[in-house]
Amino acid sequence: MTRKKRRLYFVGAGMLALFAGAALVLTAFQDNLVFFYSPSDLQAKQVSADQRFRLGGMVEEGTVEKQGDTVRFKVTDYAASTPVTFTGILPDLFREGQGVVAEGKIGSDGVFVASEVLAKHDENYMPPEVADALARQDPAWKEKLGRSVEGVEPAKATN
Structure with missing residues (x-):
């Protein structure tokens, strides 16, 4: 050679x-x-039942139901809502009308089964992914909150 x-x-x-x-x-x-989806993204895309992802948005008012250790609520981006179930201890800052990111899988019945729920860490912060998803669906979403949101630019109108 x-x-x-x-x-x-x-x-x-x-x-x-x-x-x-x-x-x-x-x-x-x-x-x-792990991908991030808003409720509207979930309706538009087909997500397999065994795929782990993060679901983010606002906890819909009047939807939180506690039954022992299990909590059921809906996450909304003001255009669509997704039902969520979680068994475990929720963060102290979790409440209706606040931003939330839940990680888990979608069930065959369309209910998101969360293995982890993350709540924002202070009154004026929202994860950028959640803020972007809300701004895509409703440019006036910040007015619905009734407060300013740190680190989030006002939505710009597109022609």
């Missing part, structure tokens, strides 16, 4: 190892990737 052919084999083996490593890394990322 000549030096040129041997070098070609080493380069080929190196490229093969590089592609195999990249495929393993991408597979690992895919398993840990």
Whole structure:
């Protein structure tokens, strides 16, 4: 075997190892990737029942029902609502009319089964994903809250 052919084999083996490593890394990322959806996004897209994702929006007024450790409520972006069920301890700041992000899976009955519920950490903060989803659905959503929201620019009208 000549030096040129041997070098070609080493380069080929190196490229093969590089592609195999990249495929393993991408597979690992895919398993840990969690998407964010608003209730309107859920209605527009088909999400499989075994896919974990985050659902964000506002806790709809008058929908919180507690039965022991299980809490049922609806998350809205003022255009659509999604029912949510959660079993566990809710954050102290969880209440109706406030921003929430829930992580879990959608059931076959269309109810989102949350494994974790995150509430905003102070009165003037909202996760950027939730604010963007609300602004897409209703540019006047901040007026419905009756307060300013830190870090969120006013919605700009598009022509």
